[in-house]
Amino acid sequence: MSSENGQEGDTGGRDAAASGGEQLALIRDTVRKAKEPRARPRTWRGAPLAEGLPVARVLVDKGLLHLDQFFDYAVPAAMDEQAQPGVRVRVRFGARVVKGRREGGTLHDGFIVERRADSDFHGPLAPLAQVLSSEQVLTAPLLALCRQVADRYAGALADVVQLAVPPRMARAERDPSPDPRPDPPPPGPGSWTRYATGPAYLQALARGDTPRAVWLALPGPHWPQELAVALATALAAGRGALAVLPDGRAAARVDAALTALIGEGRHVLLTADAGPEERYRRWLAVSRGTVRGVVGTRAAMFAPVSDLGLVALWDDGDSSHAELHAPQPHAREVLLLRAREQHTAFLLGGVTSTVEGAQLVDSGWALPLAASREQVRAAAPLVRTVSDADQARDEAARAARLPTLAWRVTREALAHGPVLVQVPRRGYVPKLACDRCREPARCAACAGPLEVGEQGGTPACSWCGRPAADWSCAECGGFRLRAQVVGARRTAEELGRAFPGVPVRTSGRDTVLATVGDAPALVVATPGAEPVADGPGYAAALLLDGWALLNRPDLRAGEEALRRWALAAALVRPASEGGAVVVTAEPTLRPVQALVRWDPAGHALRELAERAELRFPPVARMASVAGPPAAVADLADTVRLPPGADLLGPVPATAPPGRPRGEVWERLLFRVPPGSGAALAAALKEAQVLRATRGAPGPALVRIDPPDIG
């Protein structure tokens, strides 16, 4: 037994009969603690360890906040070669020591983050159970990015890594990636010359500089090509380039434009459409550094592009840029982190601008990349409005549910091409209003909103279900009901009757059309599902029930309404070619005026000024905590907030699905001044860890940048 001392420094290769000795070694270790310099690691089972670097630091894939740390494992000699940093492994975790033997412990997936000579853990290390693959997927820069995103969002590193590294597909790993191709030749500026600072931006990219811009794209079909030119310019300069788009359709358009510019083999399309194996194959080509161009949807924001020189994001106002899984990072914020940390160029493009985009310009971090008024006038359609008063006066509209102006514009435009009809919501009439005064119709018993079902029939209260057969308006005494919002399907039917002989196509949630031909047709679509029209674009667009987009009780209602209208209007040919847009909304409202004047920058700046006045994001940073009142109060007591923080609320909130029925929830908002966002996230994470380790009451869901404030 005295030989145990002599074995301290060896690889732990003792036989099974020495379990008593292991117990002693454990006790000795615990007593000795940090008195001695770090001992060479020993392991529990007798297998010999790797010679050079016998310790593997492992990120255990267990999304528990207080386990957001690395654990050291011994590397058996047999795994030495494969167990490189970044590879996927399996480890036993949570074992107990019973009579000097390890018992239990369940297998968990993880990643080796580092190979080391020693461990700062005082105790015998468990060995790696298995190296799953020798593919080094969690590379150092990707790990660093995940760490930053986890910190930014008060989340666990393992959760972010799960978002960043796709699941393993063994077959895709077996095949070698194609050889890297030489850098493509630089493209010409193309239609970037329409923007005053466009060519200068491209020249900076070509020089390998890091220009940062918020780009307000002109309406029309050129933006995928322009985005592709920016990517190709960075690739031609020998740098990597990454573009994130809100959906597969948009990504496919940019991918096609980029392929036309630089051919195949220098970039990949990372979208869900490819299927998991092919998507992983493409991701591997990026991770292995054989491809440096990436065009993709949200998850591509983490793509481990080597020598990244440009990150680009299109239409950051689209809600699909917000990740659904914890800690719910937003593509814009992730790409901003990448641009800052990896010193890359940055391009935030859209037909409109979010307040966040406006702030990047306002703060001077990014430059505006916008076209002159003349260019805007040359590209934009003519926008006209139909107000509520117009519509109420309009006898024909009340019969046909289509304002006379919209009807005239449509009939005229159908002689020249397709007409896009944007309808706020899918399905049938969801809500009813008084036909005379337009006040929302309410249930006489409980004041809930009235609606009619898919089948039609008697309207009923959507809260208590009571039928409202003999309804009369509480405001004006009117007794006729009017459909408040007409769904896409019903609109399509009515338009079909109004314009007999014209084909009607619909594009909505379940069947989204990518394109329609240039022949006359009525194309009814919900926002975000508008097909692109071939040739010169739509002859006209009708944006119906505009007020429905504006009436939502949301801080972003105006920005979002303008965004959706402008995206549809951008598909219409310019006014000089007869392109016209009719929007049914009050012309006095700010987003409506911004659409009519085609001034999205001005709108975003005014919104930003308002946010600053209210001290709302992005001028302040906010976080929310939701949960049962006791849990919310406990977290609020635990958290050590940075200076200048205030609390708003708590207010009643709805419990997320999966909670016990009738459980009361509330929500509390934290607000800190600009610059204290990181401190707020750190404080909330610390509080979460504290709560978790002492079994605090109930769940408290922390969310950085909550999307549904106000």
Place this chain on the structure above:
DNA sequence: AGCACGCCGACT
């Protein structure tokens, strides 16, 4: 989060 250790009440 699991899961086992620990230190105080009702039983054979």
Place this chain on the structure above:
DNA sequence: GTCGGCGTGCTC
């Protein structure tokens, strides 16, 4: 004397 309550702390 023993079985067992779940409070506390650890997981390489």
